[in-house]
Amino acid sequence: MAWRRKPEKPCSIVARAIEVYGDLDPDECGGVCPTGALRFEAGRVVTEPSLCLVCLACMALCGPSRVRVVSEWVCPE
Structure with missing residues (x-):
C-alpha cells in the first residue's frame, strides 16, 4: 500500500457567511x-464572517x- 504524503499546509474550515433569521435576544445570544x-x-x-472560528456556539x-x-x-x- 502506497502512503500518501501529508500536505504541507493542512486544510482549514472557514465561514463564508453568518445568516440570522428573525430577531435575536441580546440577553440570550449577546456573549456567545x-x-x-x-x-x-x-x-x-x-x-x-472573517472573525468566525466556526465553533458553532x-x-x-x-x-x-x-x-x-x-x-x-x-x-x-
Missing part, C-alpha cells in the same frame, strides 16, 4: 461568540433555526 463575529451593536445584530445557544453559519473547507492546491 468568543471572537465577536456575531455581536450586538446599538440594538442590532452585526456579523463578521451561536447555533447551539441561539438556536439553529435562528442562526446559521455557512462554511466550507479550503485546501491548498
